[in-house]
Amino acid sequence: MSDSALAVRHASRVLKAVRGELRTSLAPHVAKSWDRCLTEYGMVPDGARATAVLEPSQLRERQQRMGELLGVARAEMESLYEQISGSGYAVILADADATILHTITDPTLKREFRHAGLWLGALWDERHEGTNGIGTAVAEHAPVTVHRDEHFMGYNVTLSCSGAPILDARGGLLGVLDASSANSSDTRLIQRHTMALVTMSANLISRFHFLREFPDAYILRFHSRPEFVGLLHEALIAVAGDGTILAVNESAMAQLGHPDRSRLVGRPIESVFQFAFSTLQQRAANDPRTIWPIREVEHGRRFFALVRSREQAGARAADGGPRSATLISLGQEGGGRRHVGSDPSMLHNLNCAQQLFGKRVPILLQGATGTGKEAFARVLHNASAWAGKPFVAVNCGAIPESLIESELFGYTRGAFTDADRHGRPGKILQSSGGTLFLDEIGDMPLTLQTRLLRVIEEFEIVPLGGDQSITVDLHVISASHRDIRQMVQDGDFREDLYYRLNGITLQLPLLRERADRAELIETLLREESDDAAPVSIQPDALHALLNYHWPGNIRQLRNVLRTAAALCQDNTIRISNLPQELLDAAAKGVPAPPVARELPIALTPNAAESCCRTPLDTAEHAALLRELERNRWNITHTADALGVSRNTLYRKIRKHQIPLAE
Numbered sequence: 238m239s240d241s242a243l244a245v246r247h248a249s250r251v252l253k254a255v256r257g258e259l260r261t262s263l264a265p266h267v268a269k270s271w272d273r274c275l276t277e278y279g280m281v282p283d284g285a286r287a288t289a290v291l292e293p294s295q296l297r298e299r300q301q302r303m304g305e306l307l308g309v310a311r312a313e314m315e316s317l318y319e320q321i322s323g324s325g326y327a328v329i330l331a332d333a334d335a336t337i338l339h340t341i342t343d344p345t346l347k348r349e350f351r352h353a354g355l356w357l358g359a360l361w362d363e364r365h366e367g368t369n370g371i372g373t374a375v376a377e378h379a380p381v382t383v384h385r386d387e388h389f390m391g392y393n394v395t396l397s398c399s400g401a402p403i404l405d406a407r408g409g410l411l412g413v414l415d416a417s418s419a420n421s422s423d424t425r426l427i428q429r430h431t432m433a434l435v436t437m438s439a440n441l442i443s444r445f446h447f448l449r450e451f452p453d454a455y456i457l458r459f460h461s462r463p464e465f466v467g468l469l470h471e472a473l474i475a476v477a478g479d480g481t482i483l484a485v486n487e488s489a490m491a492q493l494g495h496p497d498r499s500r501l502v503g504r505p506i507e508s509v510f511q512f513a514f515s516t517l518q519q520r521a522a523n524d525p526r527t528i529w530p531i532r533e534v535e536h537g538r539r540f541f542a543l544v545r546s547r548e549q550a551g552a553r554a555a556d557g558g559p560r561s562a563t564l565i566s567l568g569q570e571g572g573g574r575r576h577v578g579s580d581p582s583m584l585h586n587l588n589c590a591q592q593l594f595g596k597r598v599p600i601l602l603q604g605a606t607g608t609g610k611e612a613f614a615r616v617l618h619n620a621s622a623w624a625g626k627p628f629v630a631v632n633c634g635a636i637p638e639s640l641i642e643s644e645l646f647g648y649t650r651g652a653f654t655d656a657d658r659h660g661r662p663g664k665i666l667q668s669s670g671g672t673l674f675l676d677e678i679g680d681m682p683l684t685l686q687t688r689l690l691r692v693i694e695e696f697e698i699v700p701l702g703g704d705q706s707i708t709v710d711l712h713v714i715s716a717s718h719r720d721i722r723q724m725v726q727d728g729d730f731r732e733d734l735y736y737r738l739n740g741i742t743l744q745l746p747l748l749r750e751r752a753d754r755a756e757l758i759e760t761l762l763r764e765e766s767d768d769a770a771p772v773s774i775q776p777d778a779l780h781a782l783l784n785y786h787w788p789g790n791i792r793q794l795r796n797v798l799r800t801a802a803a804l805c806q807d808n809t810i811r812i813s814n815l816p817q818e819l820l821d822a823a824a825k826g827v828p829a830p831p832v833a834r835e836l837p838i839a840l841t842p843n844a845a846e847s848c849c850r851t852p853l854d855t856a857e858h859a860a861l862l863r864e865l866e867r868n869r870w871n872i873t874h875t876a877d878a879l880g881v882s883r884n885t886l887y888r889k890i891r892k893h894q895i896p897l898a899e
C-alpha cells in the first residue's frame with residue numbers, strides 16, 4: 238500500500254475512533270489525545286508534515302533555562318542509551334513545552350530520525366505533531382507509550398515512542414525523557430520494558446531535582462523496605478526548620494497512600510509520623526547515616542528512614558554538587574569545587590570532625606598519600622564559623638629543616654643575616670583567626686615539636702629574633718601518612734604534642750576502599766574538562782578505573798583522568814586512553830581489593846551500586862528492583878513485565894544479589 242493510501246486509511250480509523258465507531262479498543266491516553274487533536278486543536282490526521290523548529294538562539298536559550306538539570310539529564314540519557322542501544326532507538330530530552338533539547342542517536346540512524354522530524358529544537362507538542370510520546374506525556378503528565386498507528390498524524394505512524402515526565406517537587410512538569418524508534422517492530426513486552434527504563438531514568442532526574450530544590454530543608458527519605466532507602470524508589474519529604482512539610486515526591490505520596498499532595502504539604506511532620514520533630518533534628522545532626530524505623534500516624538505502618546540535615550543540604554546547594562543524595566560540599570579550593578564524596582566512612586569522618594572542629598578541638602588526619610587529607614581540611618575550614626579567615630597550609634615534610642622554624646614562627650627584623658629588612662610573620666601568625674593545616678606533621682623535627690607544643694598550649698608565639706610574644710587565635714588540623722601513634726611508641730614523636738594535636742584522629746580511606754569511586758571519577762572529570770565540551774567516559778574504561786588498585790589514591794586518579802581527557806578524541810575517554818599499568822591490571826582481571834570496612838547495612842546497596850557495577854549493571858539492577866517492587870515481588874508477573882523467562886529473572890536476581898525474602 239502506498240504512503241498516501243496508508244495515510245487515508247489511518248485518518249479514517251482516527252475519525253471513526255473519535256466518533257466512537259471503532260471496534261478495537263484504544264489505550265485511554267491515545268483515545269483522549271486523538272479527541273484533543275481533532276476537536277480541541279482542529280488538526281486533521283492526513284495533513285502534511287510541517288515540522289516547527291526553533292531558531293538556534295532560541296534553542297540555546299531553552300537549554301540554558303534547564304540549567305544544571307540538563308547536565309544531569311544528559312548523564313542519565315547516556316546510561317539509558319547504553320541500555321537500549323542497538324535496538325534502533327534515539328533517546329530524547331524535551332522541555333515542558335515538548336521542544337527537543339538533546340538527543341542521543343546511533344550515528345547510522347541520524348538521517349532516519351531527521352527524516353522523521355526528531356531534530357534539535359523541533360516542537361513535538363500535540364498541537365504541532367498530534368499524539369506522540371513526548372507531546373502526550375506533556376499533556377497527560379504521565380508516562381505514555383505511543384506505538385506506530387497510535388500516532389495521530391498519518392506521517393508519524395512508523396514511529397514508536399515512550400515518554401516519561403520529569404517532575405519537580407510540587408508535581409510541576411520540568412520536561413520529558415523519551416525513547417523513540419523511527420521504524421520499530423517491537424512487541425508490546427519490549428515496549429513495556431523500554432517504557433520502564435525510560436520512566437526509571439526520568440524518575441532519577443526528578444529525584445535529583447528534588448534533593449537540590451530545598452537546600453535549607455531537612456530531607457526525610459524513607460521506604461517500607463530498608464534496602465530501598467537511598468535508592469531510586471525511596472520516598473522523599475522536605476521538612477522546613479519549623480517542622481512543616483514543604484514538599485513530597487511521588488513515591489512518598491504512593492507509600493503513604495495520599496494521592497493528593499495538598500493533603501501532606503503544609504502539615505506538621507509530627508501529624509504524619511509518630512515521632513517528635515526534635516527527634517528528626519537530632520537524627521539529622523548526630524546520626525544522619527543510620528536508618529531508623531518510623532511509623533506513620535494514620536495506620537501505624539512501619540517504614541525505614543534516613544534524614545539529611547539542613548546544613549548538609551545548604552552546603553550541597555552552595556557547591557552545586559552532583560547527583561548523589563549524600564554528597565557534601567567542600568566549598569572553594571583554588572577556584573575549583575571539591576567534595577569529600579559520599580563514601581560512608583568519609584561522611585562519618587566529616588560529621589565527627591565538623592562538630593569537634595567547631596568547638597576548637599584539634600583534628601589529626603591519618604591517611605595514605607593522595608587520599609584527600611588537605612582537601613578534607615579545607616572542607617572543615619570552609620564549613621567553620623571562621624571560613625572567611627585564612628586557611629594556611631604548611632607542609633612540614635617539604636620545607637628544609639633549617640627553614641621550618643622561621644616559616645612557622647616568623648622572624649623579626651635583623652633576626653639573621655639575610656633576613657628581610659622588616660622581618661616576616663610566620664605561618665602560625667598568618668593563620669591566626671583562621672585554620673592552620675600542618676601537613677606531614679610526622680616529618681617535623683623533634684626540637685620544633687617542643688616549640689609547637691608551647692604555641693598550641695599557650696596560644697602565643699615568639700618570632701625568631703624577637704622577645705615579645707604575640708597572642709594567636711589557633712584552629713589546628715594536622716595530617717600525616719605516617720602512623721603518629723606508632724611514632725610516639727618508637728620515640729620519634731613527642732607524646733604530649735600527639736595528645737595536643739589529636740583531639741580526634743580520623744582515618745581517611747584508600748581510594749580502592751571507597752564506595753563512591755564512580756562519583757569521584759565523575760567529579761574529577763567535570764573538574765578536568767572544559768565546561769563547553771564535557772568529557773564522557775566509555776563503560777569499559779570506567780570499569781577499568783573502578784577496578785584498579787590506585788596506590789596513589791585520588792591524586793593518581795586525577796592525573797590519569799587529566800591525561801586521558803587531554804588524549805581522547807571527541808571528548809570521550811576510551812580504554813585506549815588509559816595508562817598501560819591500568820590496562821595490564823584490567824587484562825589480568827585484577828580486581829580492587831574488597832571494601833574492608835563494614836558499611837552500615839542500609840548504605841550497602843548504594844555503595845555496591847556505585848563501586849562495583851558498570852553503568853549498564855546499575856541500570857539493570859535498578860530496573861529489576863523497580864519491576865519487582867511494582868509487581869509486589871511476584872516473580873511470574875515481574876518476568877512477564879520485563880519480557881524474560883522466570884529462569885532468566887532468577888539468574889539476574891542472583892547476579893545482582895537482590896534478597897527475595899524480608
Ligand SMILES: Nc1ncnc2c1ncn2[C@@H]1O[C@H](COP(=O)(O)OP(=O)(O)OP(=O)(O)O)[C@@H](O)[C@H]1O
Pocket residue numbers: 575576577578604605606607608609610611612613676718757760761791792795
Ligand atoms: N573528594 C574529592 N573529590 C575530588 N577531588 C579530591 C577529593 N579529595 C581529594 N581530591 C583531590 O585529590 C588530590 C589529592 O588530595 P590532597 O592533596 O588533599 O591529598 P593528601 O592526602 O593531602 O595528599 P598528600 O598526603 O600527598 O599531601 C587533589 O588533587 C585533590 O583536589
